[in-house]
Amino acid sequence: MKPTGLDALIEDWLEGRLSEPDTARLSVLLEQSPEARARYWETASIHGLLEHALQETSWRAMTGQSLPVTSARPRVRYWRPFAAAVAGLVMLAGGWWLNQAADGRAVAHFGPLHQCRWVDGRLVVSPGDPIHAGQRVELASGQVEMRFLSGAVATLMGPCIFEVESDKGGFLTLGQIATRADTPESKGFTVRTRTSRVVDLGTEFVTAASADGQSRVEVTSGEVDVHVDGTPRPQRLRKGDVLSVEAGSARVMARIERGDETPSFHFPSIEPPSAADYADVRQGHASLLLVSGALHKAPAPTASSGTLDVLTNGRGQSRRDAPTESVFMSDGTAGWLMMDLGSLVQVTRINSYSWHQDLAQEDNRLRAVQQFVLYGSAAPLPPPMPDNDASPSGWDQVARVNTDEFFQVIGRADRPAQQASSITSTLGTLGRYRYLLWHLQPSRDPVSRQLNNTFYGELDVYVRP
């Protein structure tokens, strides 16, 4: 028999307004009564499924109307099923090419296909085939072009899942899509991801979404506006700009820019290395410690790494190949660099700067790439340090940066010699932290396959007083 008052308890719990005594009461009921547990799932399953059921396309299909305007809350999109290319692992039979078009209109056509392997191996697609609004394209590998009636052309690079919503855009669940929207009709072409909305302003841009929710936008020509969920104003990106947005409630963004390759470290929007930041040595708050790994040491005439204090001295390197003014790990090894901020502070922005270009080889900028994972901790004492490359327990992952991916480095000359990354949050704060921990990772030269470590010149940490 269903316990009295159970429905009200479950309802209030799902709405987040259950009092402490009632929560304890509901817990006891669920622990002791099979009927209570069955009833819980009846109700809670609906709660769990509603977001997907109410997603935008469903709404449009049901009502024939546009979505009501709502507040700018983060809105997480249900990921559509993605078939594994490994059939042995697949447990559910299913339609991979789910073509429940909301209105049946063809809004685009397939263009050239290159070595396409579809998630549904039975699928046959030819250039010129129509694509309808509401149709989802699931590409396991290869490349396919989609030509929209608005004039926009989008190239999907597998693996990729893209749902075409209209002739002016769609939703990218996973993978990478390059878009050219340079006709008057295609202006405003929009690629949505779980964390952001990229609106074309007459341009070419690449949008990527990873399975863990991170999204990235790079502008190759012209301008786009990136609307990050939870922020009132869009970020305007111009040619060469890259922005990545982490999933999760903190809404962390990493902006990557190339510098002017002078000692002034001038970037389009990221400020130069600063002596006014909270971590600067003159401020007397923060200290750096290499908790794992070793700085590069070499006998003369080969130069060794500078000491850690170059990272907080308020300036970057004075020239393009300055080992002793840089901090870099031994070749081929990772390092764990911890900053003690001295007290618990509200961290708002973290910038890192690197510069390297070999004096003899113009295209050798191997040590300019920034590849790290940043963690934070609010504990009074630093949590245990990892003894390998695994994610450290007790630390919050704040952001991931890989500038080679951002700049789509393939050849050595693609890599900017001077780089800055700026990690911020749409909430205005990254969180309250006492310790920051950088997992500095070596990068691999795509040609020589050698592992190298980056010449970091400065780390700046900004806090809210």
Added chain:
Amino acid sequence: MNGPSLHQPSDPLTPAEQVQLLFVRHEGTIRAFIRALQPSLPDADDVLQETFLTVSRKAPSFEPGTNFVAWACGIARLKVLENFRQRKRATVLSEAAIIALSEVAPPEEMTGMKELALSRCLEKLAPKSRDLLWRRYSGRQSSDEMAGALGMTSTAVRVALSKARAFLRDCVSAELRNPS
């Protein structure tokens, strides 16, 4: 590796990529499981992401051919408990309750059937109720925000939401018993 997990057509899938693909494929079921245990939508998002990361890390221990959803939901349950402990709130369900609930979670096949039934039941709902549900789940508006936008009191919004969910619960149960 950071950023989008892209691989060339000729590259074999790593164990991590294999489970990531499975995760994306079954993410709806895993998400629904988490949301049922952790009703706070932002917290559920965090738990989902944590689950994804742990599933990726533990990829080598997943045995191909076994029930991926059950394996991933087992990890998700631990992540829900971890999330509750981190929140340090008194208003979270006990560990024993979460464990007991997890043991009788609806099977994956049932989730698919419920989804279908739910979409049919949503069509039967009054447009005003659907609007409220959309604002709550898709727009993530609070009761106060909805009340302001719709000219209702917060209490009226909560009551209406409660009624709409109760209707859907009963409708879905009826649909599952006697599909139309």
